[in-house]
Amino acid sequence: MKPLTEKIRRVAAEALAQKDIELVIGWQKGDFWWQSPPLFIDNTDAIEKLIWDPLCVANLSKYLLEELKSKKKVALFVKGCDSLAINRLLQDKRIERDRVVLYGLPCNGMVDRDKIEMKNTGNIDRVEWDGNELVMVGEEEHRQLLENCLYDKCYSCRYPNPVLFDQLLDEEVTQRDTARDRFKRVEELEKLTYDERFTHWSHHFDRCIRCFACRNVCPACNCKDCLFEQAEPRWLGKATEPSENQFYHIIRAYHVAGRCIDCGECQRVCPMDIPLQDINRKIIKEINELFGEYDAGIDPNEPAPLITYQTDDPVGFPES
Amino acid sequence: MSVATNEKTWEPVIVAFCCNWCSYAGGDLAGTSRMSYAPNVRVIRVPCSSRVSPNFILRAFQQGADGVIVAGCHPGDCHYISGNYYTRRRLMVLRSLLQYMGIEPERFQAYWISASEGQRFSLVMDKVTEDIRALGPNRKLRDAR
Numbered sequence: 001m002k003p004l005t006e007k008i009r010r011v012a013a014e015a016l017a018q019k020d021i022e023l024v025i026g027w028q029k030g031d032f033w034w035q036s037p038p039l040f041i042d043n044t045d046a047i048e049k050l051i052w053d054p055l056c057v058a059n060l061s062k063y064l065l066e067e068l069k070s071k072k073k074v075a076l077f078v079k080g081c082d083s084l085a086i087n088r089l090l091q092d093k094r095i096e097r098d099r100v101v102l103y104g105l106p107c108n109g110m111v112d113r114d115k116i117e118m119k120n121t122g123n124i125d126r127v128e129w130d131g132n133e134l135v136m137v138g139e140e141e142h143r144q145l146l147e148n149c150l151y152d153k154c155y156s157c158r159y160p161n162p163v164l165f166d167q168l169l170d171e172e173v174t175q176r177d178t179a180r181d182r183f184k185r186v187e188e189l190e191k192l193t194y195d196e197r198f199t200h201w202s203h204h205f206d207r208c209i210r211c212f213a214c215r216n217v218c219p220a221c222n223c224k225d226c227l228f229e230q231a232e233p234r235w236l237g238k239a240t241e242p243s244e245n246q247f248y249h250i251i252r253a254y255h256v257a258g259r260c261i262d263c264g265e266c267q268r269v270c271p272m273d274i275p276l277q278d279i280n281r282k283i284i285k286e287i288n289e290l291f292g293e294y295d296a297g298i299d300p301n302e303p304a305p306l307i308t309y310q311t312d313d314p315v316g317f318p319e320s
Numbered sequence: 321m322s323v324a325t326n327e328k329t330w331e332p333v334i335v336a337f338c339c340n341w342c343s344y345a346g347g348d349l350a351g352t353s354r355m356s357y358a359p360n361v362r363v364i365r366v367p368c369s370s371r372v373s374p375n376f377i378l379r380a381f382q383q384g385a386d387g388v389i390v391a392g393c394h395p396g397d398c399h400y401i402s403g404n405y406y407t408r409r410r411l412m413v414l415r416s417l418l419q420y421m422g423i424e425p426e427r428f429q430a431y432w433i434s435a436s437e438g439q440r441f442s443l444v445m446d447k448v449t450e451d452i453r454a455l456g457p458n459r460k461l462r463d464a465r
Binding site for chain 2: 186189190194195196197198199200201227235239241242243244246247250251253254257258279282283286287290291305306307308309310311313314315317
């Protein structure tokens, strides 16, 4: 995949040469070899830092909210899930399409560092793809099958290719067969009794440290003023109290209902490993069943299901 | 709200969000017609059922409610033309989410009660109170402090 990194650097340099584009957002190698954090470049000197490797999982689209306040035009690289996030922001009228330049990168799934065999690897200089293997090149070369070390969310990815881009930088890839099973876990949880479900979720929510990483990373959580930070009324208290955590998680999931693009970033960034995607997917599943199939982040002009209605909607409350 | 959760003295606490134009007026009619309904229900008047945010419902549970009712105009009769159509969609999703989280469906119910349905208002309030009484005190989502 080395040639693609070169292509990315060339494209970024060309972008910066254009008059209007003031910033390019991409990825760089972090302090540790298993990190590929975002890189913000506004001049061609830093172009050599740009990379594209199996660890470029971070979604760059939400940085647009901040960067577009001062920059005329921003160029960035988008994977399939990131392009859905761009559509999310467009639909929420938070960014303007003509101020963003998108370079699409088809993606076969990103590597979860927790699943890499880290024993005795020594120093690693770079991580690369090689067919169906992950190659870690350092003093020695280490190989591992890619299929065993991807993020969970990538196995159920339905949009490996960007749905929105100005230029596609690589050949399109095919969707995994496992993408069809995305509601499997939700269906399992639905089989539990109410008390078992509550115990299941309490067990997860009790760990929450309310770092708000899931909210901060979420492209659907793009309100200027977040309800969880509101002082009056103070919906969310500061105490370490199970009910506050439950309140936070139910409301967070509900606020993205009908708008969640199912990118799984919330679950990926959670330091306490709370399976947040299981909640979002339940809502997606429910909306699909009640109001018809809806895929958030595909068409920014179609109204989200919870901001519209049909007079013949199902009643849903058997007792009423 | 201080709540006795002692099994013997326990009485269900039910919060009912009633829309100003239909359900609250329905409650008024029940009153002026001298119909009785369960005293366990605390009515909160809201301008429209779509004013009821999920925050309100969760806060009610947090602060000691054993059940929550949202009552609004019949679909098609909304004073603001379409408010309750939005409510219907939102609350259906919220209700299945709460069920998924382990809250029994009886704990959160929605009804359409018009201003002329005083009797229905009193029947609904009685029925929900009985549902909740059968389930017992709610401890889920409750603030333990």
